[in-house]
Amino acid sequence: MKTESYQVREGKKLSLKEYDPNETTGVTKEEAAVRKPQLQLHLVKLQERLHAEEKQSLLVVLQTRDAGGKDGTIKHVFTGLNPQGVNVTGFKEPTPLELSHDFLWRVHAHTPVAGMIGVFNRSYYEDVLVTRVHGEVDKQEVERRYDEIRAFEISLQNRGTRILKLHLNISKDEQKKRFQDRLDDPEKHWKFSQNDLDERALWDDYTKAYQDTLSATSTATAPWYIIPANHKWFRNDLIMHILLETLNDMNPQFPKVDFDPSKIIIE
Secondary structure (H helix, E strand, O other): OOOHHHEOOOOOOOOHHHOOOOOOOOOOHHHHHHHHHHHHHHHHHHHHHHHHHOOOEEEEEEEEOOOOOHHHHHHHHOOOOOHHHEEEEEOOOOOHHHHOOOOOHHHHOOOOOOOOEEEEEOOHHHHHOHHHHOOOOOHHHHHHHHHHHHHHHHHHHHOOEEEEEEEEEOOHHHHHHHHHHHHHOHHHHHHOOHHHHHHHOOHHHHHHHHHHHHHHHOOOOOOEEEEEOOOHHHHHHHHHHHHHHHHHHHOOOOOOOOOOHHHOOOO
């Protein structure tokens, strides 16, 4: 699968209207299901090498609207990986302590150490999305935070962390359907809150915020990918391909040992 077309090029001014959330590029659900085990096997092998090498790490940032599929992506895409090598962090509304520091303060401790894959379920990008839409920061502050985010990501990369940023792009109609599913299923009631509807009413404002943020912070070495996410199976299939490409490019290797295994005799 070609993934380049989903990548936001550095400096590109984009419109989310140009990206179809329903896109499947001719792939069928059955085809994706057939190749999923093989993709998972390749990911498992690459993760093992990454964990053994302990020189690089991978940070996967998931950003989307409410009901956009972050939890489902984590559940299905990372199935089968060694849980000792994956750390998932969900960022909720900042605490008073976190608000007393700069907006990146709470993030540092959760970035992946060498050998690990870190997954951010929402991230520091909330601080240029939610805060902007709700008028908590002005345009000048947003631009300043863009600068800090780019510098922060460069700092992580200089220490051996590859950054992969995924915007799960769903339509307004699909969000409505998913909200209704949560209301109709008693086992999903816990996923719904009135705040979801309040945020939905700001759909156009979030669209503008996402467009500006993706344009301002997608770089050649820390790119954003816009993932068509109305069809969950295609979302998962595409993300697995992107992960596989990224890990292959990182090319982690098993460390060389300082002994000759053939000369060791176990009594």
